[in-house]
Amino acid sequence: MAWPALLAALALVAGAAAADDFPRLNGERFADIRVDVRPLIAQGNGPQAEALRADLTLALRRAFAGRLGGRGPILVVLVRGLSLPPYAGAQGGGRGGLGGGNQTDYLDGEALLVGRGGEVLGRHPQLTATPSSYGGAWYDPLSERRRVTAVANIYAEWLRRQLPAD
Numbered sequence: 001m002a003w004p005a006l007l008a009a010l011a012l013v014a015g016a017a018a019a020d021d022f023p024r025l026n027g028e029r030f031a032d033i034r035v036d037v038r039p040l041i042a043q044g045n046g047p048q049a050e051a052l053r054a055d056l057t058l059a060l061r062r063a064f065a066g067r068l069g070g071r072g073p074i075l076v077v078l079v080r081g082l083s084l085p086p087y088a089g090a091q092g093g094g095r096g097g098l099g100g101g102n103q104t105d106y107l108d109g110e111a112l113l114v115g116r117g118g119e120v121l122g123r124h125p126q127l128t129a130t131p132s133s134y135g136g137a138w139y140d141p142l143s144e145r146r147r148v149t150a151v152a153n154i155y156a157e158w159l160r161r162q163l164p165a166d
Contacts, residue, residue: 022113022122024164029070031116033060036078045082048148052082052107055149059156073121074114077159081108084147087132103132107151111159124162128155 035056040049056077061068064075083106106129113122128151135147 022111022124022163024166025067025072027166028072030064030068030072030075031070033057033064033068033075034077035060036076039078039080040082048082048084049079051145051148052079052152055152056107056156059153060159063156063160073116076112076114077109077155078112079107079109081106082148082151083108084144084151085132087135087138087143087147105130105132105134105147105151107155109155111163124159126155126159126162128158130154 035053037049037053040052056079060075060077085103085105087103106127108127109125111124111126112120115121130147130151132147134150135143135145137143
């Protein structure tokens with residue numbers, strides 16, 4: 001099934017799928033891994049959404065490397081939300097005023113197991129919270145970009161741990 005057709009099928013059946021859990025693959029490998037950031041793009045987060053798509057795709061391929069390359073279903077992560085609040089270093093908190101801060105980045109998505117006919121075989125919603133400080137020094141112009149990479153990497157690792165291993 002072509003990628004645009006798969007996305008169209010997801011839009012139609014994602015809400016109607018009856019599967020609440022991710023089924024076991026019984027040794028079968030994913031045919032592919034894809035990341036859908038259209039909800040973020042629709043919210044006006046185009047460049048950041050595209051950066052997240054690239055980072056999350058790479059992180060998922062790395063995390064699921066041993067379970068990828070088969071003829072099984074496709075693992076699609078539908079990203080519904082990305083929150084990177086303004087971050088300016090530690091904001092009080094912590095012992096003695098050192099460190100602390102409570103800014104947190106969030107990535108809200110849903111992993112969908114999609115069969116060859118476009119049917120959703122399973123779903124797993126996941127919300128990942130990452131300290132905003134993972135992007136490094138707040139005054140570095142690349143900090144926000146590193147925050148996107150960090151939240152993508154952590155999302156992928158947690159997803160690997162949450163989905164059935166076989």
